[in-house]
Amino acid sequence: MEDPFKYAHEKEDEIIWMSQNTNELETSPMINLKILEAVKKRMYTLYPYQQGLAGLKELLLRDLGIEEGFDALITNGGIEATYVLTRFMLNEGDNVIASDPSFMPIHHQVRLCGADIKEIYVYKEPYKMTVDEVNEAVDGNTKSILLIDPLNPLGSAYTREEVKGMCDIAEDNDLWMIDDITYRDFAYDHTLTTEFVPERSLLIYSFSKNCGFAGMRLGALIMPDGMSKELHRWRANPLSTNILAQVGAKTALETKSQWIDRMVKQSRKNQEIIKKAVDTIPDVFLPVYPSNTNMFVIDTSETGLDPEDIQEKLLMEHNVFVRAGNYVSAKAGQNFIRVSFTVPEPQVRVFAGVFPEVMEELRG
DSSP states (O other): OOOHHHHHHHTGGGOEEOSSOOOOSOOOHHHHHHHHHHHHTTGGGSOOOTTOSTTHHHHHHHHHTOOSSEEEEEESHHHHHHHHHHHHHOOTTOEEEEEESSOHHHHHHHHHTTOEEEEEEOSSTTSSOOHHHHHHHOOTTEEEEEEESSOTTTOOOOOHHHHHHHHHHHHHHTOEEEEEOTTGGGOSSOOOGGGTOGGGEEEEEESTTTSOOGGGOOEEEEEETTOHHHHHTTOSOTTOOOHHHHHHHHHHHHTHHHHHHHHHHHHHHHHHHHHHHHTTSTTOBOSSOSOSSSEEEEEOGGGTOOHHHHHHHHHHHHOEEOEEGGGTOTTTGGGEEEEEOOSOHHHHHHHHHHHHHHHHHHHO
């Protein structure tokens, strides 16, 4: 098929976007108001302050409960944060322990440094890395453990005991803990690595998912105090980030208590709707349910169908854009599609209605 993203963006207003874990659910109207005020003031005519909009990183650290002993760089999405830390910590011959499935762009960044990713295959029970598997993977060249918690794309999450076990390995072997907490706000429970190894924890934060800011490109790299200057020198853009995004993010954090519970409740209702539809389809199932993120994978391997064919038919015939699994797994990608559910409920119901039909039609 033609480039699905080109096709989808050309029909942007008609597409149900369930392919990129974007979040279209309602947050606070104050966010738009404050951004519009910033536009009227023409705040965009100046370069933002290098350390970020006044008060933004302090609000972020407070939201995470780590106000003491930590600092943050405001970055161009979480992906710049991972770029900075991989450049900071890795040299040729080093390795990072991570999962497969995973958010593969981070793996690419590791390899750009001449380092290797030691991938632990997790498309099996318990659908996440175990402490024993991580411990066995450590060798003399290991520099870090990449803990994406909750895990994109599976929706699995690590218990407090599991996080502690990973942190114990990091401490015993003088490793960094890369704690990617992009989906933290969707989790039923969550533990930061800073609780156990604050001096070894580097947190990746994104405003794309919880605040619905995917198009704003705003994130943060959170680190122990005293590291900001060293990490800043690896930034791709030393002139800070989009000021309108920062204004919106600050407002989102200031108003978070007013909208986060409602948003997460709707997200969980949406995944329940999809689960009911999946349960009606023979040989199709959800490996992880409920999800601790705003997505899950739907396993279609027993049907014999190609996930890319499923993606294409849903997009071209129904304007529903999901993602074939090969984007997030080199080894398991042919087993599933990834579907995000932080879209308006009527759109979720469209997917729930057409997905069983598409599967039946493709099977002939």
